[in-house]
Amino acid sequence: MSKIIANNNIVPKQRTRTGAITYFFRQWELQLMVIPAIFFIFIFSYVPMYGTLMAFQNYNIFKGFWQSPWTGFDHFQLFFHSRDFWPVMRNTLVISILKLAIGFPAPILLALMLNEVRKMMFKRVVQTITYLPHFMSWVIVAGFTISILSTDNGSFNILLHKLNIIDEPVNWLSTSEYFWTILVSANVWKDIGFSSIIYLAAIAGVNQDMYEAAAIDGASRLKQMFLITLPSILPVIIIFMILAIGNLLNAGFEDILLLATNPALRDVSDVLDTYVYRMGIQTSRFSYATAVGLFKAVISVTLLTIANLLARRSGNSLW
Amino acid sequence: MKKLLLTSVVAVMVSATALAGCSSNKNANSGSDGGASGTPVNTASASDNKAAAGNIFELGSKPLEFTFYGNYDWYTMPNWGDDLATQWIKENKKVNVIPVQSGGDAKTKFNTMIVSSDLPDVIWMDRGPDVEKLRAADLLVPFDDYLDKYPNLKTWLGDAGINMLRSEDGKLYQFPNWYTNQPNGNSGYVVNKKIYEELGSPSLETTDDLYNYLKRVKEKYPKVVPFESGLAKDGAALDVLYSAFGEDHLATFVAIRGVPQDGKLTSIFTDPVFRESTQYASRLYREKLMTQDALTQTRDQYKEKVLNGQVAVFADSSPTEFGDIGTVTLKAKDPSAGYIMVWPIHKPGLDKNKIWPGTYGQLGWNVSVITKSAKDPEAVFAFLDWFTGPEGQRTIFWGPPGLYQDGANEDGFAKFTEKYVTDHENRDKLMSITNNFQWNGNTVYIDKSKAAFEASLPEESKNWATKWQAEITWKTQANATEYVNLLPAPDSEEGIIWTQLDDMFKQVRAKALMAKSDAEVLSILDKAESDAQAMGYEKLQTFMTTKWQENVKKMKGN
Numbered sequence: 045m046s047k048i049i050a051n052n053n054i055v056p057k058q059r060t061r062t063g064a065i066t067y068f069f070r071q072w073e074l075q076l077m078v079i080p081a082i083f084f085i086f087i088f089s090y091v092p093m094y095g096t097l098m099a100f101q102n103y104n105i106f107k108g109f110w111q112s113p114w115t116g117f118d119h120f121q122l123f124f125h126s127r128d129f130w131p132v133m134r135n136t137l138v139i140s141i142l143k144l145a146i147g148f149p150a151p152i153l154l155a156l157m158l159n160e161v162r163k164m165m166f167k168r169v170v171q172t173i174t175y176l177p178h179f180m181s182w183v184i185v186a187g188f189t190i191s192i193l194s195t196d197n198g199s200f201n202i203l204l205h206k207l208n209i210i211d212e213p214v215n216w217l218s219t220s221e222y223f224w225t226i227l228v229s230a231n232v233w234k235d236i237g238f239s240s241i242i243y244l245a246a247i248a249g250v251n252q253d254m255y256e257a258a259a260i261d262g263a264s265r266l267k268q269m270f271l272i273t274l275p276s277i278l279p280v281i282i283i284f285m286i287l288a289i290g291n292l293l294n295a296g297f298e299d300i301l302l303l304a305t306n307p308a309l310r311d312v313s314d315v316l317d318t319y320v321y322r323m324g325i326q327t328s329r330f331s332y333a334t335a336v337g338l339f340k341a342v343i344s345v346t347l348l349t350i351a352n353l354l355a356r357r358s359g360n361s362l363w
Numbered sequence: 364m365k366k367l368l369l370t371s372v373v374a375v376m377v378s379a380t381a382l383a384g385c386s387s388n389k390n391a392n393s394g395s396d397g398g399a400s401g402t403p404v405n406t407a408s409a410s411d412n413k414a415a416a417g418n419i420f421e422l423g424s425k426p427l428e429f430t431f432y433g434n435y436d437w438y439t440m441p442n443w444g445d446d447l448a449t450q451w452i453k454e455n456k457k458v459n460v461i462p463v464q465s466g467g468d469a470k471t472k473f474n475t476m477i478v479s480s481d482l483p484d485v486i487w488m489d490r491g492p493d494v495e496k497l498r499a500a501d502l503l504v505p506f507d508d509y510l511d512k513y514p515n516l517k518t519w520l521g522d523a524g525i526n527m528l529r530s531e532d533g534k535l536y537q538f539p540n541w542y543t544n545q546p547n548g549n550s551g552y553v554v555n556k557k558i559y560e561e562l563g564s565p566s567l568e569t570t571d572d573l574y575n576y577l578k579r580v581k582e583k584y585p586k587v588v589p590f591e592s593g594l595a596k597d598g599a600a601l602d603v604l605y606s607a608f609g610e611d612h613l614a615t616f617v618a619i620r621g622v623p624q625d626g627k628l629t630s631i632f633t634d635p636v637f638r639e640s641t642q643y644a645s646r647l648y649r650e651k652l653m654t655q656d657a658l659t660q661t662r663d664q665y666k667e668k669v670l671n672g673q674v675a676v677f678a679d680s681s682p683t684e685f686g687d688i689g690t691v692t693l694k695a696k697d698p699s700a701g702y703i704m705v706w707p708i709h710k711p712g713l714d715k716n717k718i719w720p721g722t723y724g725q726l727g728w729n730v731s732v733i734t735k736s737a738k739d740p741e742a743v744f745a746f747l748d749w750f751t752g753p754e755g756q757r758t759i760f761w762g763p764p765g766l767y768q769d770g771a772n773e774d775g776f777a778k779f780t781e782k783y784v785t786d787h788e789n790r791d792k793l794m795s796i797t798n799n800f801q802w803n804g805n806t807v808y809i810d811k812s813k814a815a816f817e818a819s820l821p822e823e824s825k826n827w828a829t830k831w832q833a834e835i836t837w838k839t840q841a842n843a844t845e846y847v848n849l850l851p852a853p854d855s856e857e858g859i860i861w862t863q864l865d866d867m868f869k870q871v872r873a874k875a876l877m878a879k880s881d882a883e884v885l886s887i888l889d890k891a892e893s894d895a896q897a898m899g900y901e902k903l904q905t906f907m908t909t910k911w912q913e914n915v916k917k918m919k920g921n
Contacts, residue, residue, distance in 0.1 A: 102854075105477050105478055106499075108478065190661060191661070191664060194660060195654070196655070196656055196660075196664070196668060196673070197664070197667070197668070212651075213655065215656075218655070305596065305658070305659045306596065306658035306659050306873055307596055307658070307869040307872070308658065308870060308874045308877055310870050322866065323862070329862075
């Protein structure tokens, strides 16, 4: 595999002389394989994009797209001037940054630790257990988070009580101070194993000779980790970092919707996506919802571009 | 970029999910718009003469097939003809119904069908803005020409009810479900019999009695939840408690966020009854007499507590469901255990016969509409009308004639066979399937049939829920028909105010429940009042008052 990629990397340099068309036909088998993917992206990602125009009209599902009246930036103004705008933006950013600060390094740490495990059996068991929750839907995860943390019959409260840490059950789910912690922990628990797979793969690709050389020079395991493993997987980390920053406004949707069941938590839990859902979808205000969604997309693209510019300096950018 | 855009667009479509479902039977106050305002009624009954010329479609004379869509996330229509009841209808009446499923995402399905002009023949949905939207787009078939030819709906619902259901243009487009003209409903208080007796069966009549009782429960039974609220964020026990603090103060007032006063709707936040009941509920929560999971728990957690006898008192809009299963479960272990219901609690000094913890609406729960996609709408109507009539109701409720029911008795109500009692296991199985075919429930017919039969049974074999319905709940539910269909269309100016207000109300109620002191409750409500006025609460209430007064006029006029 790596040889094929290496060869392809060399070919483009000769291309300038032979011309793009010849080049295209020379690798027709590869092009053939790309076609379905291009179609897929075109049909499902580009074609529906015309729908965002809805944000600039008063969309009426009976009249359809072409007959609905145009309203310009009305829906955007409505959103920027709504009293929910700032609290929602704040929650979106805070939750997102918390998830980034804790959820991003966590799988790297897990991967580094798993890499040090010498017993294969143990390593595999841990890997399987940690990555399984990724495949559970949030409905299920939120369901048992709620039942574990509830005050009546909640196992976590029972446990703390039996350990004599608390006298009376704590109302975890209705106290706004605990919400972000619960949300971020549940996220880390759910995705840590799955996200670590990519880092484990990257670590597996590190040249073993380097460790050997380092060991001869007397580097401890910790030193090897910091001086060999981490620098070797840095490009992967940076790429994922860029993607994560582009996703900064995606603070989460299902997880928040399902975990923040108490309306009193809305001061700390309402983010852009849940807001769009509540204001837009629940009342069929399609145009308004699309406007908020479009606003989010524009900010996200900007963030992604900035992150990429920064990363280009390290030579590991996306484009 | 593309991914993010896609995500947002798809999110718009996909997440249309929830909502539509779970409207349960609080409907009396939930729907909106539907067929209220405007033109004087009765204009349509003899309007178009073109179809009036005789020609009655006789069910079974030729095959009838139509598609049926239930506009609810939770609803999956079983296959027509797979059970004994529909099989009988299929064979004897030559009717076949083809399901169109919502796939758990009714709102998206509904919108998709409209956009692609691919509507099913019949849509089963909530009354209100969605029906009105379809009507305004000229997609529905009016029933007026059929009403006299197929008389069951007219007989059982009556003209007053039909007029209430009419749309702005004076025509009738909706076929109601579970309509009634006698009180029904289950709202009230359920008490754990064992704990109650062990504490010496104290008086439980006033709110003070209840408070003192809950305090004693908390002392004596640390593991028991003194007062279980159900899913308080949807109202549940909070709505029931509201009724305790004012004579003739219906839970509906909370649902429509308006309290009638001298023919006008006024703010709920300044309503003394609402303020006092919110303080009371907050006190219960603060002193841990009410479950601390009130705002977060799931229905399963709530059910588990009730079934384990871990609850001393609970109140809800339909507590009979868990009360019934709970009693059966507890009695299996200990014959003296179980649940009982008590007469609705009242604030000291009020007349206990003017306390209404629940309401009922003559129009019932939801409706069926026939769309213009139907090839032969008259035949479809003929079927719906037969379905809501005595023979149809008996069949879809208790199976084909000769099994658990055998035609009508001398009063016209269902005559039950012996198998109805002896073979209750299979009967319940059949009923749990046909439950999903009850699209045009005729409450009076069903309730009277059941009540007459139940009355003939000895005390110990009476059904728990039926017993308490007869003794307490049916006597304490108020008629809230005049408050139906008050909500504005969601994309109108008032509709946007309603959405914001509704959103804020839920948050305010949760915060007030969790307030640290009675004074804080009041300050939360005061702030809510000023926020609401800033949103345009008054304008909304003027709109809703008009609609309400129209209802009152329609009901009096007939």
